[in-house]
Amino acid sequence: xxxxxxxxxxxxxxxxxxxxxxxxxxxxxxxxxxxxxxxxxxxxxxxxxxxxxxxxxxxxxxxxxxxxxxxxxxxxxxxxxxxxxxxxxxxxxxxxxxxxxxxxxxxxxxxxxxxxxxxxxxxxxxxxxxxxxxxxxxxxxxxxxxxxxxxxxxxxxxxxxxxxxxxxx
Amino acid sequence: xxxxxxxxxxxxxxxxxxxxxxxxxxxxxxxxxxxxxxxxxxxxxxxxxxxxxxxxxxxxxxxxxxxxxxxxxxxxxxxxxxxxxxxx
Numbered sequence: 001x002x003x004x005x006x007x008x009x010x011x012x013x014x015x016x017x018x019x020x021x022x023x024x025x026x027x028x029x030x031x032x033x034x035x036x037x038x039x040x041x042x043x044x045x046x047x048x049x050x051x052x053x054x055x056x057x058x059x060x061x062x063x064x065x066x067x068x069x070x071x072x073x074x075x076x077x078x079x080x081x082x083x084x085x086x087x088x089x090x091x092x093x094x095x096x097x098x099x100x101x102x103x104x105x106x107x108x109x110x111x112x113x114x115x116x117x118x119x120x121x122x123x124x125x126x127x128x129x130x131x132x133x134x135x136x137x138x139x140x141x142x143x144x145x146x147x148x149x150x151x152x153x154x155x156x157x158x159x160x161x162x163x164x165x166x167x168x169x
Numbered sequence: 170x171x172x173x174x175x176x177x178x179x180x181x182x183x184x185x186x187x188x189x190x191x192x193x194x195x196x197x198x199x200x201x202x203x204x205x206x207x208x209x210x211x212x213x214x215x216x217x218x219x220x221x222x223x224x225x226x227x228x229x230x231x232x233x234x235x236x237x238x239x240x241x242x243x244x245x246x247x248x249x250x251x252x253x254x255x256x257x
Contacts, residue, residue: 005170012174016181019212023185026208027192035204043211050215054222057170066231067218070238074211077242081207084246088253089200 008057015049018042032089040082047074130163132156139163175223182216199252206248210241 022042221230
């Protein structure tokens with residue numbers, strides 16, 4: 001049992017204890033966001049200590065550099081994943097009642113208004129401006145409402161001109 | 170390092186992994202399950218490494234652990250983005 005093995009064993013056991021503590025935290029914490037915090041911080045620390053113990057047990061070789069690379073990847077990916085889960089929780093509709101808890105008492109829901117009885121569909125009364133698109137009979141009606149005398153055999157254009165003259169006055 | 174030590178570490182990590190799996194099936198809401206899936210990623214990476222150290226062939230298993238850590242992270246990101254995460 002050299003000194004190298006003793007140091008590696010101590011590091012690995014400490015890392016394992018931290019991982020067990022983070023697992024206990026994930027199970028027992030009361031809220032979703034606190035559970036995320038326990039997992040994100042505790043898992044990274046436990047992984048770091050175990051990987052350091054493994055690197056010490058090997059010695060100074062290429063393999064220990066690869067273990068450091070694994071640790072760098074874990075350190076970069078754990079917080080990003082935790083952040084994405086927080087975003088997913090916040091943007092969902094009122095996750096675990098956070099929106100109502102922050103303001104104090106939850107606002108009482110407004111009573112649903114009674115729906116108005118469906119009115120019969122109104123008939124659109126035609127109030128279009130007289131134009132060339134209207135038929136001749138409609139133009140004659142509009143002109144007689146305004147009180148214009150229409151000569152016989154008048155075309156649509158003549159009736160329209162009479163209507164415009166009267167409306168301009 | 171003797172193989173006894175690595176066997177004990179293997180048993181401990183398997184114990185943690187099984188508890189995480191059981192608690193994941195007991196949860197009812199979706200994001201709580203995703204939390205456990207994300208925690209299992211780190212444990213599985215360490216598990217692959219200890220199997221490698223136990224057999225004496227550590228140079229074979231390190232590359233597998235490296236690629237699994239990246240793949241597991243990508244899986245968790247895709248799941249999280251699918252479940253929620255769109256601004257309303």
